[in-house]
Amino acid sequence: MHATSPVSNIAEQFFTAAITSGTLAHGYVLKGKNTSTLYHLALSIAQALNCSNPPQRPVGTEAPPPLSSLACGQCKDCRWISRNAHPAIMTVSRLTYQVNEKGELMIPEELEKQAKKASAPTQIKTDQIGQLIHHLGVSSEHCRVVIFTDVEERPASQASPVPPPYEWQCIEANAEKSFHVRPLDRSVFNAFSVNKFLKTLEEPPPRTLFLFLTETEEQLLDTIVSRCQVVPCLAPQSPAQEDPSLAAFADFYEKLRQHLQRKGDIYQLMAEFQAVFIEAQGLSTPQALSGFQQFLRQKFVTAPVDTARFASYRILQQTLEKTIGVVEAKANENASLLNLFIELSKQLKSASLP
């Protein structure tokens, strides 16, 4: 059984490429609207890294295989991870990885007692981080995956949408509660616990991966974001939702590519963008830019993705977001459009775009 659920194709392809090419970094911020989806993605990554009987991959195929094909789903490690009971896969939240006053991990009875208390802890405790660092200091044959997430308690009638880790299971069994993952917010960290942790995040023990689940990186602490790569996890779009104007963007994109090959003038392209999308189609500039953003996203979802391509994609999406912001604020529209086209041509020239 695989720990997969519908996850963004781009994010999955990104991790497949990073794992198979050995370029996985040690910290990622997974950002997306649905934290359960992010949590499932984290477990799929954990399986791909820990499967003891990984399937043979066909050689010579251009498209990267799905992330789930890197793990067998049947071996002991895969099964443990899909039940979220693997000792190397740790979930850290204000409600989990609990430690008692002596700084030791709580036993099930203590967890139950904690769960019956009226108010839930609002922050990840410094002792929790101390325990985590201690735990990571002990060598392991596995690849450790540490998932940071926020979580809220709900009545047991609303089943947890993710396989609950050990601590949640202990509490759920007796406290008539279930746990629902939520995006991380900076308020769940306190200054002491974060400072204690930053060095480990910067120089983690070998074969250790940190994943932070959040909705936007602005919600997280800069000190964490700056030490991680941010991976946007977009929900895959169904063809029915496709916008007919995407075809016009596809035309424009091809034109842009050819124009750059001929070393054409960037101002001319900008004028063409304005003529086609703003004058002829009657879109506002932010509408035209959002359409272009949607087109690029579509293009990436269907193309093979490697690390360089993904980096280009991120730069473009960020530049587009920034440009839309500037244009909406009715600030320097032409200058920001020009800047966008310069970035676009730079990325196209680097040949990392599909």
Ligand SMILES: [Zn+2]
């Ligand atoms: Zn396996």
